[in-house]
Amino acid sequence: MTVAAGLGYALIALGPALSIFAGVVARKPFLVLTLLTSTLFWLISLIILSGIWRVFLPITSGAWWPYVILILTSVAFQEGIRLVFWRLYKKMEEMLDSFADRISKPRLCLTDKMLISLAGGLGHGVAHAVFFCLSLLTPAFGRATFYVERCSRMPFFLISAVIALGFLVIHTFSMIVAFNGYDERKRSDQVFAPVVHLIASVMTLMNLAPDGCVIGTPLLCVMSAVTLQYCWRMVWQRLSEHQHRQFNS
């Protein structure tokens, strides 16, 4: 498939991440730190998960229900980690606010907090893409291509890149929604991230069926579009309300 295709697949998976990084995160060093921390967090969660699941792998039976259990436990664990991440962020926010008070500089405003959650989500998404797509991409730079038996329409690397892209968008923007939900104690926002994560993960099981990838992958893109749209609407609402309050006060 040569270097051109390999590079293309890498860009499909990580291009938007690069854009967001260059356009938003790279301007503020604190956001870079947040991104790296959240990447690390996600990796650690994966390590712990693999430690627990190592005993049961590899799954040799052809049935799909062991994968459901795998996905359920993994998603539950990672959502738990999200809460831990939130707590750590809250502590750090208190420290930063008290420090700002001491040196009489302004506290963290709403956009700052949203940017931090964006960087956090991006960290998760980048970790997922690097781990699940980029690590497999080295053979894509060679001459041969690969089609899995159960998905004979699209090359393996393309599916892998598209799924990585989908999950990158989902992780990035659902983190903003989740942090907003925890902050405002809004039930719908709090529940949104785990639900979307769970639905998207279970949807990948569709790829186990012969030619299921033709349905599964576009559906995943639909989920990421939904996340993006929900997040955008929520951010718009929140920021407009905030401005109104500030205006009125």
Next chain:
Amino acid sequence: MGGGSVASLILAIACVFQAFFPPVASGDAATLESVPDLVKAMYINVESFPCVRLLNHSGQIGCSNPGHDKIIAPIVRLRNRNDQLVQPSAVLLPLDQMTDFFLRVSNDPELYRKIAGVLVEANGADSVLEFSPDRKFPQQAFAPYSNLSHHWNPAGSGIMWNKYDFPVFLLSEESTQTLQKLADKNEKTPNGYLANVAEFDLVMQTTKAGTHDSESCLREQSCLPLGGQSVWTSLPPISNSSKKHQKPIIMVTASQDSGSFFRDRSLGADSPISGLIALLTAVDALSHLHDMSNLKKQLVFAVFNGEAWGYLGSRKFLQELDQGADSVNGISSLLIDQVLEIGSVGKAVSQGYPLFYAHAAGNSPISKKMIDVLQSASESLGSDNVQVKPAASSNPGVPPSSLMSFIGKNASTSGLVLEDFDSQFSNRFYHSTLDGPANINSSSIAAAAALIARSLYILASADLPIDLITLNSIRVNVSMVEELIECLLKCDPGLSCGIVKSFISPSNSCPSHYVGVFQDLPAGTQFPSYADDISRFIWNFLADRTSSLASNSSSCTGQCRDEGEICVGAEVEGGGRCVVSTTRYVPAYSTRLKFEDNIWHVLPVNSSDPLSAADPVWTESFWNTIGLRVYAVQTTAYDWLVLLIGIIITGASYLAVIVGRSYISKIIKRD
């Protein structure tokens, strides 16, 4: 998709945990557990046997990649004779089409240009009635007579002696199935966005060095001459006392090597391994006699190597005799009275009873006497009903055999070749991959061995009265014949069988009877480092069977203390034992080669040796690696499309980020 995400999840988990836990081997071939597994699933290594580049003094034969690089071409099936190729392709060919295809290729430059490589299927052998890539008169330049138009091998096509500038591989049974599936897949997707290609790696050193004949390639050291080790033994062993009163010698010879289009698939069951097995069995039968030293003549058994490539073994043996070399210490060419060669004896059973033909060298009375002896031996075998007839007088002379070297040296040699055919080979698969154990009959070989053992006893007795009781006690071990067929002609048990493992530790279970290249000391050594498994087995077997008890049978791994003693079974665990036997290695390589200053030199044609003009001086090219892989490839347009999509997605997302940022700053600036 086997859970693109799920396989990736398993992969990620396994990857992360490599450092912490030892990996557990997965028995399921369908799950990929690491990137190397993925690479292995993408690039499939195909089990195959190559055809390599061989050079002689005037040119080249065989197959090679045309340049320095690998050849990559889509796999196409050629089913009918007149199929045409559209683009340079890797042709998948059934075995029964092989002869026609290669003959067509040599005569059709259009087709030649479109062939990137050839893959020959392994099945379809049942529909092939005859297949021989050798010529109709093999090695005719060595014939001591002038009528060269006789077709000893009527099935011969001569395709193995042509030069092909493309790689050719013979597939194994399983890889044939794989490749047929891929070729069918290629046919189903005609628009060409996806193609299954074969990647041939058959780059030969002589092509890279630009040397196109033996002399230049030996000088540039891009090739090595063909050769190996021949073995001779004496029954009974030659002792110091017998050296003073030397008896006339009856030489019994057989050949141990075969040729083929594909170097690693030279089985040669009928030609010549059936003769080799008959010789070994006859030696075993005669070894039970007690008073061999009272006979009037000495029996010398020789197994020559490299006979298929210009009678290297027999000619070198005769040269060593002339030079009085150490390897033939104890015998002299003046003493050789009669030569009895055992040729192809595996297909003699017709109408239920074995019938052999004796091809005599010339019309001397001694040769006629030899045929009479054979006939009396066959009568003594009684109810076994083994028959021997002299070969038809319409034959121009002896068939292609080592006897030609003896006759070439001394035109008045008395000898004969025992074969299972009269005027034409009964072996329809001479020097092909189909000359396997199914092509021979063990009872035919056993009958030949019995015939020869008894004839040798009669011949060695010369004018002494024959003791009929002793003669009738010479019996052949039929189960040994069957065991040797299993060992020397099959992969299972192959060389891991009991009788072979009791003498040597083989390097490979699958036997191959291609002579290979000569790497030992050209001057000859009794402890060669590069003798192949078959030569070492023959040496140990003959030493064991012709031995008399040693004075002190202690364990040995190399040399024995007493002169005249040799170590049998030195490679086996626990060492071997020293026995008194005269069994020697004789190097087998072209008499036109001389090793000087660390390089092989081709000597000019020797006018005193009439066969040196006929010697092609075969050499085999060096190579780095030989391999065959298949994988799927996309068109370059698709690759660029993917890159374009990636760039567009990155660009579009960057645009979206900028637009989003400006919107949000607008909302904030309302403040």
